[in-house]
Amino acid sequence: EVQLVESGGGLVxxxxxxxxxxxxxxxxxxxxxxxxxxxxxxxxxxWISYISHSGGAxxxxxxxxxxxxISRDNTQNSLFLQMDSLRAEDTAIYYCAATTVPGKGFDxxxxxxxxxxxx
Amino acid sequence: xxxxxxxxxxxVSPGQTARITCSADALPKQYAYWYQQKAGQAPVLVIYKxxxxxxxxxxxxxxSSSGTTxxxxxxxxxxxxxxxxxxQSPDSSSSYWVFGGGTKLTVL
Numbered sequence: 001e002v003q004l005v006e007s008g009g010g011l012v013x014x015x016x017x018x019x020x021x022x023x024x025x026x027x028x029x030x031x032x033x034x035x036x037x038x039x040x041x042x043x044x045x046x047w048i049s050y051i052s053h054s055g056g057a058x059x060x061x062x063x064x065x066x067x068x069x070i071s072r073d074n075t076q077n078s079l080f081l082q083m084d085s086l087r088a089e090d091t092a093i094y095y096c097a098a099t100t101v102p103g104k105g106f107d108x109x110x111x112x113x114x115x116x117x118x119x
Numbered sequence: 120x121x122x123x124x125x126x127x128x129x130x131v132s133p134g135q136t137a138r139i140t141c142s143a144d145a146l147p148k149q150y151a152y153w154y155q156q157k158a159g160q161a162p163v164l165v166i167y168k169x170x171x172x173x174x175x176x177x178x179x180x181x182x183s184s185s186g187t188t189x190x191x192x193x194x195x196x197x198x199x200x201x202x203x204x205x206x207q208s209p210d211s212s213s214s215y216w217v218f219g220g221g222t223k224l225t226v227l
Contacts, residue, residue, distance in 0.1 A: 035216070037162075037218075044203075044205065044218060044219075044220050044221040045154070045156075045162065045205050045207075045218040045221070046218065047207075047215065047216040047217065047218060050215070050216065059214050059215050060215075061215060062120070095161060095162070097162075103150070103167070103168060104164075104167045104168075104171075104173070105152035105154075105164050105167040105168075105207065106152070106154070106162070106164060106207075107164050107167070107173060109161040109162055109163070110161065111160075111161050112161060
């Protein structure tokens, strides 16, 4: 059974940092492209970052570029999102999402972890 | 910036056909993907590459493309299909992904 489990969310003050983790199982992580997607309460989905299977290609949405850093450790089967200089507008549920077959979109999603940025 | 335009809401009665559209200038050149998100749950992929259906997705879900518009069609809508539906596509440089604003499907 495929699973992606996010962790690391919580309450942080504006300007603070958090590091999210995503632990996948049930598929070959090292062959999969990975993404982070967020969703503010009552709002739509927002893609924020992509990392290729090897980590050689990385992309960010304009809203987080320069503040967030995506990384992965294929030896530890883990995906990360380092979030710095957090703002109130970063408050959202953060999902990790996998593309296990190239071109198939985001075929597996985690259940999400809530990040709240507030003083 | 690249935007995908969806209607905010669509309503149908059980057994009818629901059609949800998604429009953008770049869609003739890029594939579209569709996700279903039920209340309080993570999204689920229901259509990829415009019209392909992942295993486990009911046959009543189908996708099509025509010019700058892609359409998710749900035939014989059931109460369990009530959800938010999002289209998705990469931008023309394929360096980032974009989601549409989402369409709330209400089953009357």
